[in-house]
């Protein structure tokens with residue numbers, strides 16, 4: 001088993017054989033290699049792209065689970081966005097315009113279960129057809145039927161990221177409330193079978209495990225169970241998404257923020273939340289301090305605004321404490337990360 005640190009500072013990825021990036025470079029060739037070069041250059045603050053290289057779209061605000069680490073699972077949490085959906089035609093318009101400006105990668109999930117959305121497969125197909133190179137979804141896997149697997153493969157998805165967080169049904173049931181461990185495991189195995197039958201190497205399958213107190217003892221077992229079956233495994237530290245909850249109160253922001261932290265995210269990616277609000281990274285917190293809204297302004301104008309430049313510059317300089325959202329985010333990494 002080969003073990004490497006891969007891309008995200010918060011997630012350690014493990015894989016048997018080639019890395020996802022190496023596999024995709026083999027399959028997709030020069031255009032993929034070029035896009036990854038731009039991505040790595042943005043991560044190192046060497047280029048300031050004129051348009052995000054990657055976009056996350058929150059297609060709707062709903063989920064079929066109530067996980068303990070998620071606002072969807074917090075009974076005290078108020079959900080002002082419940083029931084809202086992003087306009088599909090607006091998404092397509094942004095994708096089409098974005099491709100001309102260097103948009104190369106897209107994910108159709110934020111704080112939502114994408115397999116609940118009827119528009120998903122059509123959007124993946126559309127993104128692929130207009131030239132988006134890398135197309136992701138993150139799912140809890142409950143609705144990953146054989147039929148859905150087949151549709152995702154044929155639509156052109158490149159990364160299927162399934163969050164499991166456990167190596168036993170007992171631990172799973174503590175964390176992923178409303179889910180069914182055995183069903184998700186079966187769905188993952190069926191997906192691999194369908195993919196093999198189609199002869200496709202894509203989408204690559206990432207299995208995720210977010211370390212928390214109830215599951216941390218199962219990391220090793222989880223890795224052993226899956227590393228030779230899926231394309232890669234991501235073991236991530238917990239980043240607190242429960243804004244204004246008791247969990248956040250325990251963060252002690254002023255104590256935990258120490259030293260420099262250079263966040264590359266606002267240099268490469270941007271999230272469009274379900275109500276059209278925009279923030280230049282993938283953190284859920286960003287929805288509370290939007291820097292614009294796609295129904296009021298063009299995304300390119302939002303991205304090139306002074307607000308984004310400010311967030312980019314403070315993060316390059318390691319002064320994230322100058323923005324309340326970044327401060328909260330970095331503090332949660334110190335407290336729960338690793």
Ligand code: SF4
Pocket residue numbers: 063064065066067069070071072073110111112113139140
């Ligand atoms: S599956 Fe994802 S979005 Fe749904 S409740 Fe769990 S963590 Fe939240």
Ligand code: SF4
Pocket residue numbers: 263264265266280281282283285286311315320325326327329330
């Ligand atoms: S909130 Fe700030 S520090 Fe956190 S990921 Fe986003 S841009 Fe980076």
